[in-house]
Amino acid sequence: MKKRIQFMYENSDRSIWITLLEAGSFAEFVNRVQYIADVSAYDRNMLNTYQETQQTIASYKDTLEQQKTELLASQEELKNKENDLNQVIASRQSELEDTSDAQQESQQQADQYADQIAAMEEFERQMEEQKAAEDAANMAMIKQQEEELRQEQEAAKQRREEAKRQQQAQNEQQAQNPDNAGDTSGSDQNGDNNGGTDTQPGSGDNNGSDNTGNNTNPGTTDPGTDTDIDDNPFANVSESEVYLLACIIDCESEGEPYAGQLAVGSVVLNRVESKYFPDTITGVIYQKNQFSPVASGRLAYMLDRGPTARCMKAAREVLGGNRTVSCLYFRVNTGVISGTVIGHHVFY
The missing domain is CATH 1.10.10.2520 (Cell wall hydrolase SleB, domain 1)
Incomplete structure (x- = not known):
């Protein structure tokens, strides 16, 4: 059809007129006119179809070219990722080998330690x-x-219990006689400073108390205070x-x-x-x-x-x-x- 269309366009006027003039009758002339019209319409439709097909092919070609470009880019990206993955695998393999060596060394140390423990226990x-x-x-x-x-x-x-009893008795005595809590003048048990000599009221005793009986000795235990003696x-x-x-x-x-x-x-x-x-x-x-x-x-x-x-x-x-x-x-x-x-x- 392509060659026929080319021939028709190159020789269209002469061939059409020759075809019409060679008609033997008017009816044949009309039939040839109709035939030429149908062939022209068919060829025109086929040409349009051909052009549309060419456009579709060109569009497909552009799409395929774009897809090819994208695929090539993806292929390159995948290749880069593959290289990166290979590097990671190589790195992990190296780390695994190092870990294996460290594990082997740790196992050797553990075996040595076990032998040492066994020797100690023996x-x-x-x-x-x-x-x-x-x-x-x-x-x-x-x-x-x-x-x-x-x-x-x-x-x-027994010594601790005796010390606790003495401490408790001293605390009870101080609680009963708060005015004389600081007076150690007559108590041999508390270690008085007057050699056991009784001191008369107002005679200037050095037991830490004034004439009113107030305790002025800061080192004396307060009345009622319980000093614990730990067992x-x-x-x-x-x-x-x-x-x-x-x-x-x-x-x-x-x-x-x-x-x-x-x-x-x-x-x-x-x-x-x-x-x-x-x-x-x-x-x-x-x-x-x-x-x-x-x-x-x-x-x-x-x-x-x-x-x-x-x-x-x-x-x-x-x-x-x-x-x-x-x-x-x-x-x-x-x-x-x-x-x-x-x-x-x-x-x-």
């Missing part, structure tokens, strides 16, 4: 066996030490010794029942009050050849790591006065030594 076990054998041979001496401790504790308790000798222990006591309890009774942890703390405080041991918590714990975790080095590790909350509670409770045993010694219970068994320990 050393402590050998010490326990040796000390248990020695204690079994010296049981009579141990019982004597415990009896002396009991007597010392009882005497100390607990460990009430004012420093926090560092509380921490130390909790650590030795943790070392000696890890995994033991709470009653066993209280008993270990009680043994430490009983030793502080015994004349056969140092008179401080620190001194008792670090006394040579007494507590195996000290000798093995496990106590030092515990001081650095910190005791459990349960052992801290046990330490504070024992220091608060809840001593559950009166013994001076304890060992792992192997049946060699008789005594009070709590958990895996025997206290004696």
Whole structure:
């Protein structure tokens, strides 16, 4: 059709007239005119269609070109993202390798630590066996030490009770005689300054009172004031010794029942009050050849790591006065030594 349209436009006038003039009759002439009109209309429609198709194709081509441009841009962006992702993967892979190396190193350190702990525990076990054998041979001496401790504790308790009674009596006397609260002239018990000599009223006594009986001595206890005498000798222990006591309890009774942890703390405080041991918590714990975790080095590790909350509670409770045993010694219970068994320990 394209060639026919080209030929028609190039030779349209001559071919049309020749076609019309060659008609053999008027009817044929009319038919040829109608035929030429129909062919022209058809060709014109086809031409319009062709032009529209060309425009549509051009539009599609522009759209495709734009889409191609966008796809190329997206492809470039995806390529950049792929490169970035590859870099991230490489970085993560490097970090993973570093982490793996660090984990391997940590595992080696953990294995070394486990070996050290095992060696410490074996050393402590050998010490326990040796000390248990020695204690079994010296049981009579141990019982004597415990009896002396009991007597010392009882005497100390009686002294505290007597001091409290004297303080209470003094407070009651001051409450009953407020005008003479500051007069210590006739009281040998209160440590008077006149050698026990009675001083007559108005004679210039140096007991801190004027002639009206008013107390002018600022160091004298006010009438009715109750000065408490603490029954607990460990009430004012420093926090560092509380921490130390909790650590030795943790070392000696890890995994033991709470009653066993209280008993270990009680043994430490009983030793502080015994004349056969140092008179401080620190001194008792670090006394040579007494507590195996000290000798093995496990106590030092515990001081650095910190005791459990349960052992801290046990330490504070024992220091608060809840001593559950009166013994001076304890060992792992192997049946060699008789005594009070709590958990895996025997206290004696």
